[in-house]
Every structure is written in structure tokens, then in C-alpha cells.
Amino acid sequence: MRFKDQVYFVRENMKKNKMRIFMTVLATAMGTAFLIVLASVAFGLHGTLIKEILQQETINQVNIYGKEDAEGSGITDQDITYFESLDNVRAVKKSNRLDQAPQVVINDYAATADVVAVDFEALEKGGTTLQSGRYPRAANEVVVGVDFDQTLVEIGADDNAIYDEENERRATSYYQGKLVDQTLTMTIERQIDPDTFEEKAFPLTIVGVKEEPAEEWQRDQSVTISYALLQQFSDYTQTQNAALYPPDENMTFSYQEIALQSDNLEHVTALSETLNDEGYFAYSVAAELKQINLLFTIAKAGLVFIGTIAIIIASIGIFNTMTMAVTERAPDIGIMKAIGASPKTIKQIFLLESSFIGILGALIGTAVSYLISMLVNVGLPLILGTVFEDTVPEGFKFSSIPPSLVLIAFLICLIVTLVSGSRPAKKATRIDVLSALRREL
């Protein structure tokens, strides 16, 4: 018997009991939809998280926070030389945070600044670009964060002019002038003895403004200086990173934060492992990504398993429907066998019928799942916004249905329906021709 004819047969048989078939398909569709929607949450959240991580500039970086045998000396120039000698390292980004918050003044505006010293040459080599201006070339040149203007407050301005009723900064109170080429006076304090402090003003020039941070919610209000300028501040304070401590005669210099920029994302994990093996405390987002992927893979598998239970429950319906179909059609099966239908043909027809129910259920279930997924992605942020007054980041996806999930659901559905249909199909092949012809079944 040709497959085309088997399909025709099955279609005709299914038409005979539309309501029962409809209910069974409905149960299968519900099971499939449950599986897909459940797992789609893990897929959605995973996708969003990965997207967030990949958006970060730091994805190609390995951060180093120290080394095991440093004995307090931290990361030194010797270590930097070693890092630069490693394969697949495009740039070694160094940074030290100033251990005091100096006052900065531009024209009539002042602020307390967050100052970070970096190796501008390494940044440029690493591909970090500026929004405007250029990288510093002299020690007294600095770049500022894109939100630096928001920290500046007009000297002597009334509080009401600066803050609104809700104690938020008024946009009109921000520094409105241009930043590049402006002179910025930074006042550095030093401690002579526990009770005596003095200060010195360093006139600097802003030569560039940094790019917007990767995340919408991040603010960059920092002032970035060169290591040469940090050295000038340390020479003045006689402390490491210009800390407000009494002068330290045994002061040694070490780098606070090191980020190795890899030439390729694929090399980041290997680089991270090499550094850890060498005794450095290395951390990379890419390595964390591996952990996240593993965690989400487990979560997805767990959710698919729970969803499969729903399909198994639906398969009880298929088993019931197919068993009833075999019982009802016993005389017809007997006639077919008497004419010459082989047990294999009879089995194929019934297995095909249960597969049809499964495929139809999976198709409807998938369509419904896409609809639910779409509604969840649109509706849940609205509900969260209305009920909890919480905003969801732009592009955040609660639910995502990749083709692989649809394929998994289809396969599970097909296997489960075939298994549940196999026993009734086997029963059909065992129908005794004579009993069937006598209508004894």
C-alpha cells in the first residue's frame, strides 16, 4: 500500500470522528504549547542576558585583580611586560583610581570629581574611541566622561535653582558650555600630619569627551588622567594614588586594575585560564558566559522535561482515542485483513493516524506558543510598569522561541504520540479475521 493511499485512508478515518479527534488534537496542542512557552522563558532570558553581556565593551577583556605571590606589591611594570608578551593580547589597559575626590572647577562651575588614571596609549591601541576631541598627549591633558557636565554646579548658585521639589537635579543647572579645550583646575589635597592638610591647584586642559557607556542606565561622570599626572599628584601627596594619608616613605607603585584586551572573543577563555595558571586572579566575562550558558542549558533541559510531562498526559488521550478507533473499526480491519491487508499495513495506518494527531497538535501548539510568547513580551512589561511601576530595559525579552525549541517540541510530541499509538496499532494487527467478520469483537 502506497504512503499516499495510507494518508488518504487516515484522513478518511479521522473525518469519521471529528469531535473525538479534535479533543485529542486540542490536548496535544495544549501540551506542546505548555512545553514551548515554559522553555521559551529560559530561552528568552538567556538570550537577553547574552545580548546584554555581548553589548559590553568588556566582553573581549580579561580583568586581573592581583596575583597570588604578590606580597602586597600588586601588579607591577614587570607583570605588564609579561602580559604584553602574551599571544592574542591586543592591548593591556591599566587603571588606578585616585584615592581622593578632588574639587574641579571650569569657569564658574565646580564639582567633586571621580578621577581615574589610565594608559591612554593602550586605550587607543585597544580600539576605545572618544565621542569628541582627542586623546591626551601631555601630562596636563585630560578627558572627561560624557555625563561630566551634569556633576558641575554653578558656584554660589541657590539650591532651588539646582534641585527641583523632588530633590532631582534641574537640567538647567547643568554646565551648558563646551568641555573640549576648557581649562579645568583640579585641587589636590595632601596630609602633612594627622591634623594638617594643604592643597595645590593643578591647571589641566580637557582635550576629549568619552563615548556613552554601553548600558543606557550607566553614567560616566569621571575625569580620566594620565599616569604621568597621577605621578605628579603622588609626588605632591607622597602617597600611592594620592591617598589622603600622611606621607609614606616606603611608597611603592602598583596597578590597581588591569584589563587585557584580547584580539578575539574565542581566545578570551584560554587567556583567562593561562593567567589563572600563572597565579594571577583573572576574571573574564567570556568565562562567566560559559557558566551562564551551562546554567541556562540545565534550566532549559529541566523546563523541557516538565513540558514533556504535559505532552505525556496528552498522550493518554491519544492512546484512548486510538484504542477506541481500533475497537470501533475492528470489523473493517477484519475485512481488510481478509482481503489481503498485511499486519504491517494495518499497523502503519494506525501509527500514521496517531502521528497525524501528534503533528497537528504540535503545529497548533507551536502557533499558539508564538502568540502567547508575543503577548508575554508585549504585555508583561506593560503589567510590570502599571502594577509595580517598574520599567523593563529596552529590548528585554521574557520569552523567545528559537527554531531549535520548535524542533525539540515536535520531536518529543512525535515520539510520545508514536509510543502512545503503538499499542493500539499492535492491537489492530492482532485482530482475528474470523472473529471480526462475525462481529464478535
Next chain:
Amino acid sequence: MIEVKDLSHQFELGKKGKKTTIPVLKTVSFMINKGEIVTLVGRSGSGKSTLLHLISGFLPRQTGTIILNGQDVTGLTETAFSQFRLGTIGFIFQNFQLIQSMTAYQNVELPLILNGVSETARHVQTLNTLAKVGLEGFEHHYPSELSGGQQQRVSVARALVLNPLIILADEPTGSLDSETERDLLDLILELNATLHITFLIITHDEEVAAIGHRSLAMHDGQLIDGEVN
């Protein structure tokens, strides 16, 4: 065409431990030549139907040999026997045994579908066979919409559609009135004469028994008579 050698069969009745065996066929042997119409007569319980069911393969053989069209079918598996049956044997039943949810056309088309015949060839063969049994215009009627005689003609058409070498008929006129019975017997004779199909017909009816070239009589599981009409 049909050769039966030392065929015996017994039924087991009762539950485990209290089983009794009832012999229904006792070393039956006979031979039917190609193109013969042989009728098998005998009282109820004489073993006629069991013999037919053994030849059809509906019952598993216990002892003896059955050779159909030169092939020993006694050792065939269920699947192999199904395939053999489909291509070689046609059946006419007392109660027609038509699938009620199928039209006359679909019932006749069924053996062709099972044999994997293409749709176009099926269409031609089905219509020709229905015409052969005088059922033009009744193709789309369901069995419930046909008279007993017409239903039996559909059954004959279904048996004929794959051009079988043998037709086994179990009380083919048992559900028909005398006039329709005569029509059916004429049809059988015509098919035998034109297509040289071998017929083995079980009957109680003397009129039916008379159409055969030979008549075999059974009593108590044994062949008691082989008479040439």
C-alpha cells in the same frame, strides 16, 4: 489449482486444565483443477467452513498440506499469506462483508489500494469491474443504500477486481432471495466461462450446488462423496 492433502484440524474448548479437543477435520484430501467450479456441501458442523478458512489462511493450519496455484502455502507467514491472498484469492461472503463507511466504488477499490495500484489505473479497473457486475451508476452508493443483491455484486466486484485465480465463496446466496440468487449464480457461471476463475463454493442450497462442475460432500469432518454433476 487447489490441492489439499491430509488436512486435519481440531478446536480446543474450555479453560486451562479442563480443555477438551473437538476434531472438526479428519485427514481431508482433495484437488480442484484450474477453471473448475466445485461446490462443498454438508450439514452444519460438518467442517465445510473450517476447511474454507484453512484454505484462506484465516485459521492456522495444524496438520496437512495446502497447495494453491502450485505454491505450498502451509508454511507462509501471516504477512506472506496476506500478500499471496491479495494477489491470488478473491472472497465472497454470505453477509457481503462490505465496509459500511465506504461507497461501492471505495469498497471495490480497496484491494487495488492494498496492492499499491496507481490512482489512474485504479479508477479504470474499479469502474470496469463494477460495470462487469452490472453496477454502473451505483458507484457512489453506500452499502446501506443498496439492496442485498446489489451488495453481493459489490462483494463479487471486490473479489474480482485484482483478477484472482481462485474465488472462495462462503454461502454466497445465503442472504439473497431466489431471484437475486439466480442472477448471482448466472454471474458466477459467466465469470467462470469468460475468465476461467476457479470457484470453491460452500453451500446448503441444492440449486447452488448444481452449478458446480463437481460437488464435494462433507460429514463429520470427512469428505464422504465427490460427485461430478
